[in-house]
Amino acid sequence: MAKAVGRPAPARRALxxxxxxxxxxQAESTVAEPWVERDTTVQAVAAHLxxxxxxxxxxxxxxxxxxxxxxxxxxxxxxxxMVPDEASASRVVETMIGLGVRxxxxxxxxxxxxxxxxxxLSASITAHCHAGPExxxxxxxxxxxxxxxxxxxxxxxxxxxxxLIHDLPTHIWWPGDPxxxxxxxxxxxxxxxxxxxxxxxxxxxxxGLRRLTTLRRRSGVGDLAWRRLAWWxxxxxxxxDAPRFRRYLPNLNRLVxxxxxxxxxxxxxxxxxxxxxxxxxxxxxxxxxxLYAGWLASRIDWKRYATTEPLxxxxxxxxxxxxxxxxxxxxxPFETDALTPGELVSVRMRAFGExxxxxxxxERSADEAVVASNADGMTxxxxxxxxxxxxxxxxxxxDLGMDQHDPVYEAAVRAAAVFLASARQxxxxx
Amino acid sequence: MSTxxxxxxxxxxxxxxxxxxxxxxxxxxxxxxxxxxxIVGATGDLTxxxxxxxxxxxxxxxxxxxxxxxxxxxxxxxxxxxxxxxLRKGIDEHSxxxxxxxxxxxxxxxxxxxxxxxxxxxxxxxxxxxxxxRIDRDRGTSGNxxxxxxxxxxxxDEIVRQIGAAxxxxxxxxxxxxxxxxxxxxxxxxxGSDLASARKLNRxxxxxxxxxxxxxxxxxxxxxxxxxxxxxxxxxGLFEPIWNRRYIDSVQITVAETVGVEGxxxxxxxxxxxxxxxxNHVLQLMAVFAMEPxxxxxxxxxxxxxxxxxxxxxxxxxxxxxxxxxxxxxxSGWVEGKPVPAYREEPEVPTNSDxxxxxxxxxxxxxxxxxxxxxYVRTGKALPTRVTEIAVQFKQAPLALFSRxxxxxxxxxxxxxxxxxxxxxxLRFGAKVPGPGLQIRGVNMDFRxxxxxxxxxxxxxxxxxxxxxxxxxxxxxRDDEVERAWEILDPIVDAWxxxxxxxxxxxxxxxxxxxxxxxxxxxxxxxxxxx
Numbered sequence: 001m002a003k004a005v006g007r008p009a010p011a012r013r014a015l016x017x018x019x020x021x022x023x024x025x026q027a028e029s030t031v032a033e034p035w036v037e038r039d040t041t042v043q044a045v046a047a048h049l050x051x052x053x054x055x056x057x058x059x060x061x062x063x064x065x066x067x068x069x070x071x072x073x074x075x076x077x078x079x080x081x082m083v084p085d086e087a088s089a090s091r092v093v094e095t096m097i098g099l100g101v102r103x104x105x106x107x108x109x110x111x112x113x114x115x116x117x118x119x120x121l122s123a124s125i126t127a128h129c130h131a132g133p134e135x136x137x138x139x140x141x142x143x144x145x146x147x148x149x150x151x152x153x154x155x156x157x158x159x160x161x162x163x164l165i166h167d168l169p170t171h172i173w174w175p176g177d178p179x180x181x182x183x184x185x186x187x188x189x190x191x192x193x194x195x196x197x198x199x200x201x202x203x204x205x206x207x208g209l210r211r212l213t214t215l216r217r218r219s220g221v222g223d224l225a226w227r228r229l230a231w232w233x234x235x236x237x238x239x240x241d242a243p244r245f246r247r248y249l250p251n252l253n254r255l256v257x258x259x260x261x262x263x264x265x266x267x268x269x270x271x272x273x274x275x276x277x278x279x280x281x282x283x284x285x286x287x288x289x290x291l292y293a294g295w296l297a298s299r300i301d302w303k304r305y306a307t308t309e310p311l312x313x314x315x316x317x318x319x320x321x322x323x324x325x326x327x328x329x330x331x332x333p334f335e336t337d338a339l340t341p342g343e344l345v346s347v348r349m350r351a352f353g354e355x356x357x358x359x360x361x362x363e364r365s366a367d368e369a370v371v372a373s374n375a376d377g378m379t380x381x382x383x384x385x386x387x388x389x390x391x392x393x394x395x396x397x398x399d400l401g402m403d404q405h406d407p408v409y410e411a412a413v414r415a416a417a418v419f420l421a422s423a424r425q426x427x428x429x430x
Numbered sequence: 431m432s433t434x435x436x437x438x439x440x441x442x443x444x445x446x447x448x449x450x451x452x453x454x455x456x457x458x459x460x461x462x463x464x465x466x467x468x469i470v471g472a473t474g475d476l477t478x479x480x481x482x483x484x485x486x487x488x489x490x491x492x493x494x495x496x497x498x499x500x501x502x503x504x505x506x507x508x509x510x511x512x513x514x515x516x517l518r519k520g521i522d523e524h525s526x527x528x529x530x531x532x533x534x535x536x537x538x539x540x541x542x543x544x545x546x547x548x549x550x551x552x553x554x555x556x557x558x559x560x561x562x563x564r565i566d567r568d569r570g571t572s573g574n575x576x577x578x579x580x581x582x583x584x585x586x587d588e589i590v591r592q593i594g595a596a597x598x599x600x601x602x603x604x605x606x607x608x609x610x611x612x613x614x615x616x617x618x619x620x621x622g623s624d625l626a627s628a629r630k631l632n633r634x635x636x637x638x639x640x641x642x643x644x645x646x647x648x649x650x651x652x653x654x655x656x657x658x659x660x661x662x663x664x665x666x667g668l669f670e671p672i673w674n675r676r677y678i679d680s681v682q683i684t685v686a687e688t689v690g691v692e693g694x695x696x697x698x699x700x701x702x703x704x705x706x707x708x709x710n711h712v713l714q715l716m717a718v719f720a721m722e723p724x725x726x727x728x729x730x731x732x733x734x735x736x737x738x739x740x741x742x743x744x745x746x747x748x749x750x751x752x753x754x755x756x757x758x759x760x761x762s763g764w765v766e767g768k769p770v771p772a773y774r775e776e777p778e779v780p781t782n783s784d785x786x787x788x789x790x791x792x793x794x795x796x797x798x799x800x801x802x803x804x805x806y807v808r809t810g811k812a813l814p815t816r817v818t819e820i821a822v823q824f825k826q827a828p829l830a831l832f833s834r835x836x837x838x839x840x841x842x843x844x845x846x847x848x849x850x851x852x853x854x855x856x857l858r859f860g861a862k863v864p865g866p867g868l869q870i871r872g873v874n875m876d877f878r879x880x881x882x883x884x885x886x887x888x889x890x891x892x893x894x895x896x897x898x899x900x901x902x903x904x905x906x907x908r909d910d911e912v913e914r915a916w917e918i919l920d921p922i923v924d925a926w927x928x929x930x931x932x933x934x935x936x937x938x939x940x941x942x943x944x945x946x947x948x949x950x951x952x953x954x955x956x957x958x959x960x961x
Contacts, residue, residue: 230457234492237452241461241495242572246450299451371496383496386533408455 034126039119045144046162049106052127052142077400078170079104080160082188083111088175091392096143098393103130104400106165109145112153112184121159122147157187169193169219169403173396177203177283180211189215196222196399199291200342205284206424209417213410220405225287225342226412227395231387232292232344232362239349239360239373248351248358248375249300253325256348258332259289260339261314285342286314286420289331292344294416295408302327302415307422316423325352329419338366351375457492462899464497465574465611466565468558470549470589471581472502472513476618478520481578484891486521489538490531491888493896497570499541503558505548513544526886541569549581549589555596562598566611573611576899583620587634590615594638616645616898619710620701621907624923625916632909645898646907650711650818652890652897654879655853656718657905659820662847662855664723669845672824674799679842681719682821682959683712685809688765689816690939691787695778703789704919707809711818713740713915714907715849716805719820720795729903733911740914742797751925756935756946758788760812763939770812770939784934787811790947791922806951808958812939817961818849832870841872846961853887854878 035048081096083089092109129140148159164170172192179185189195194217202208215221240246296302302320309317314333319326334345346363358375364387371383390398453459467485469477488494502513518539521530545561547554566573577593579586593599593615600613617635622628635644650656663670672678685707691698698706717736724731746754761772774781788810795805824843832840844858855877863869879887897905926932935944942958951958 233452233456234458237450237456238461238495240450240452242464242497242570243449244572249451296452299454385496385537406455 034124036124038122040121040123042121042159042162045121045123045125045146048125049142049144049163052125053140076168077104078164078168079107079400080170080172080188080192081107081109082172082174082178083109084176092175095392095396098391099397099400102397102400103128103139103141104171105141105168106163107141107143108160108163109143110148110156110160111146112148112156114149114151114153116149116153118149120148120150120152154184155187156184157191160188161191164191171196171219171222171400176201176281177208180208189217193217194219194222194402196224196396198224199287200225200228200282200284202284202287205287205290206417206420206426208284209290209413209420212413213417217405219403221409222399222402223291223409223413224392224395224399226291226409227398228343228390229288229292229295230398231390232347233295235362235369235371236296236347236349236360238371245358245373245375248353248360250323251325251351251353252300252322252327252349253352254328254330254348254350255293255296256330256332256346257289257292258334258345258347259285259314260336260343260345261285261333261341263335263337282341285333286331288342288344290416290420291412292347293329293331293419294414295412297329297419298411298415299408302329304418304422307425310425311420311423318419318422339364460896460900460902461493461495462498462896463574463612464495464569464571465576465899466499466501466562466569466571467576467578467895467899468501468503468562469578469580470503471579471585472544473504473506473508473516474580476580477502478516479524480889480891481580481895482517482520483525484889484895486525486530486534486538487527487889487892488896490527490534493892494899496537497541497572499543499565499569499571501558501561501565502542502544503547503554504544505546507546508544510542510544514539514542517542526889549585549592552592552595555592555598559596559598571611575611575613577613577615579615579617583617583622583631586617586631590635590638599638600643612643612901613639614643614645614898614901615639616647616895618647620705621646621710621912622916623701623705625913625920628912628916632913636909641909642903644909645894645903646909646912647894648710648714648907649890649894650849651714651718651905651907652892652894653849653853654887655847655849655855656715657893658853658855659718659847660727664727670723675801675803677824678803679823679825680804680806680956681716682806682823683715683719683808683819684821684959684961685711685818686813686961687809687811687816688813690760690770690773690812691776691779693777695776698787699779699783699785702785703787703809703811704922708789708791708807709915709919710907712807712809713743713918714911715818715820716743716793716795716807717911719847720797720800720805722799727904729906732904733908737908737911737914739795739797740911740918742795742800743793743918744796745918745921746925747921748925748928748930751922752931754792754950755922755926755931756788756790756944756950757786757926757932758790758810758935758937758944758947759783759785760787760810760939761936763812763941765812765814765940772939773812786934788813788937788943788947790943790950792950793918804954806956806958808943808947810937810943813942814940815961816851819846819959819961820849821846821959821961823956832868840870844959846959848961852878 037044081092083092089111096103096107096109124145125142127140127142144163146159148156152159170192171194172188173196175198178197195215197208197212199205199208199212212221212223240249297320300322302322304318305321305326306319307317308319308328309315316331318329320329321327336345339345344364346361349360351358353375359373360375361370361372363370367387369385369387371385450461453461469481485494485500489498500517502508508516518530518535521535522528543561543565545554545558547557562575565571575598577598579589581589598613615635622631663673714736717739720739721735722738724735759773760770762775763770773779773785773787774783779785788808790806790808793805793807795801795803822845824845826840826842830839840860841858843860844856846856846858848854848856857875858872859875860870861873863871894905897903935946937944942960948958
């Protein structure tokens with residue numbers, strides 16, 4: 001094999017990228033020598049995949065019992081990961097390592113560059129087994145890294161399709177800012193049952209949200225920005241679990257959401273906070289607060305009524321029409337370096353009831369949240385809770401467990417898109 | 431009907447998600463209302479081994495509301511701090527998620543209290559009632575109470591009466607009519623020792639409580655596989671059409687334990703395998719396996735269907751007991767490489783005990799679906815492996831196209847539903863061995879929870895405690911099920927006592943039971959599986 005020196009720059013970069021993705025294999029519990037081939041064919045890759053589990057593997061207990069092979073194949077899911085650039089590559093690797101036993105049965109990591117020269121297809125395959133939950137058999141899976149160059153990179157589905165485990169759902173994770181307008185996006189999405197994006201990282205949030213509302217996949221769309229809100233949604237729902245508080249829900253008349261923005265305009269790079277292993281680029285910090293507002297609004301039937309203050313410097317104010325009340329919705333940036341941009345900082349809700357005003361407040365700092373309510377003339381219930389901050393692996397793992405579209409999310413995205421369009425004063429029908 | 435009853439009914443009928451619109455689609459779409467759980471007999475083994483870990487894991491998963499409070503109630507003179515230590519020890523040793531997360535434990539332990547008292551002492555119960563009122567005020571538990579009776583069954587009557595007398599049973603029990611919350615009681619097996627005692631116990635419970643307030647716990651029903659059995663049958667188009675006498679030859683239910691009686695010699699010697707395992711676990715498994723599709727997947731419908739199965743099991747005549755049951759008791763032997771003393775040499779067991787530690791029997795379900803399909807049941811202690819499974823044997827293909835002269839007949843197709851350990855489902859069918867000849871061998875298609883879903887299944891107690899707090903009684907046993915189970919078993923016990931079929935067969939520990947059990951099934955041309 002020729003040395004890297006002297007090769008055209010894009011090919012060298014691609015090789016470095018491939019090596020970086022291979023780190024994944026090395027960090028994992030590989031059970032066989034990695035298979036690496038430059039300038040290979042889809043057939044060769046498929047043939048190697050077919051052989052992978054038929055021969056006893058080193059380092060595993062390969063006894064064949066009456067009950068079957070001892071290394072059980074967890075045939076649950078294919079995952080295709082689209083890696084747009086080198087920066088995403090290391091992040092994808094970190095996230096995939098963090099998945100642990102929640103891993104898909106086969107992961108295909110794609111690096112495609114139609115402009116690059118060199119071999120059309122390079123591939124590496126690693127096989128892994130994780131010890132399962134206590135006493136259970138190891139869970140085994142494989143990871144395929146494919147680098148596709150030249151014109152073939154515009155026809156990825158033909159390369160990927162033969163390499164999927166048949167009859168399994170296929171999820172596509174597209175980190176970063178997916179090229180919604182590019183045919184390659186439609187082509188890959190067509191192959192998947194579910195598409196997972198992170199709307200925090202969209203270049204144009206409104207355009208992205210609108211595209212999400214029209215994506216029709218059998219198993220729906222996953223959004224890691226939405227998963228980040230789960231904790232907030234749980235806390236919000238908790239206020240209204242008790243029947244005596246539930247009656248305030250239709251009477252809410254104010255919602256103020258604050259979200260984190262960096263105290264200086266640059267850099268907008270995510271800081272590793274807590275256990276978060278990966279740095280990623282938040283380009284749309286408004287995604288979280290908009291989705292939260294869209295969620296609450298769609299749950300309790302709030303409709304857009306008027307724009308009070310259009311979007312400026314990350315701040316907006318809308319008037320919504322609730323079932324009983326007009327609602328004042330405010331979304332405000334909050335400068336802090338302790339939190340990742342786009343994360344919610346506080347949610348405040350107010351309602352008028354028979355016995356006066358009620359308030360429901362969730363406020364967080366770096367590692368703790370304070371939850372308080374003041375209703376029924378009762379003493380404020382005040383609670384401090386450790387802040388749970390799932391990392392990207394946990395978010396992705398949770399999403400991989402989803403196999404159907406989520407009408408709650410879809411309604412939230414539609415509402416968020418309407419609110420954002422309204423605040424940006426662009427054509428609502430857009 | 432009382433206000434209480436109506437509330438319970440409407441509660442059972444509506445999923446929690448429908449009541450709080452924000453819960454729709456959330457990970458925890460069923461969140462119980464704030465409540466206080468009173469563990470009666472809180473210093474015992476059950477609290478430490480099962481309840482404390484289950485509550486902690488529910489808390490860890492965010493499944494309990496922040497107001498949730500635990501009150502330990504027992505005779506021992508403990509401080510709240512000592513009681514917390516007791517629970518913490520249980521969690522440290524038995525939780526499926528370890529080590530314990532300090533933050534979760536801290537917020538959980540804030541809501542743990544202890545009330546000392548004798549169970550027959552009305553003043554202790556009054557003090558408990560006062561404490562619960564204070565907790566309702568301070569922690570916002572809204573008058574919702576869950577009593578877990580972690581005490582021997584002979585105390586149930588007394589305790590439930592005290593609950594009623596202290597006004598803690600809801601409006602029905604003569605409590606404060608303004609009382610708004612719910613009150614539920616969980617009781618552990620055994621639910622009586624025969625039909626008469628079960629009826630008496632049910633009557634005593636219902637003097638104070640409505641049936642929908644009583645949650646009889648059989649932890650087998652909380653296991654994932656048992657719930658999956660319904661999904662498997664009613665969520666797939668493939669299996670239900672063959673789930674009947676036309677395609678199924680026979681069914682085997684095995685509940686095998688490797689352990690001996692391990693320190694509960696005295697109580698076991700009063701009970702025996704039939705009443706300890708068959709009355710509840712086995713008959714419940716059989717009912718879920720054999721029931722008709724319920725109208726809706728709700729507590730009342732499910733339990734209606736289960737009790738119909740039990741009603742179709744005809745109680746045996748003395749002659750049938752003689753022919754269809756085998757009693758066994760283990761003598762010394764080896765299990766898992768360790769010597770095991772004979773049952774009669776166990777502490778607290780009389781040296782002349784003739785209590786069965788093993789029972790094999792054949793039930794018939796006389797319904798349109800199951801007529802003529804034998805249900806073979808065996809359960810025992812000191813058997814070679816620990817396994818609970820239901821195995822369905824399908825009928826043979828009508829013509830033996832592939833059998834050669836002298837070759838053994840083809841293996842029947844088997845569908846085995848494994849409840850524990852390695853929860854999963856296995857389908858066994860014949861396949862051609864590659865090569866020039868036409869040799870057929872059985873192969874397994876094996877689905878295991880552990881390798882398909884890389885998530886830890888919740889412990890049965892987690893599922894059941896949460897269900898009870900939500901008011902979903904689907905996985906609990908209703909009074910008519912308990913009584914019918916005894917109607918099935920009483921004739922067997924009576925016949926044994928009268929010397930019909932009651933002969934005790936000895937089997938060495940570590941074997942699959944006495945030879946007589948093999949004869950029971952082999953004389954009908956079948957054999958026990960070796961799971």
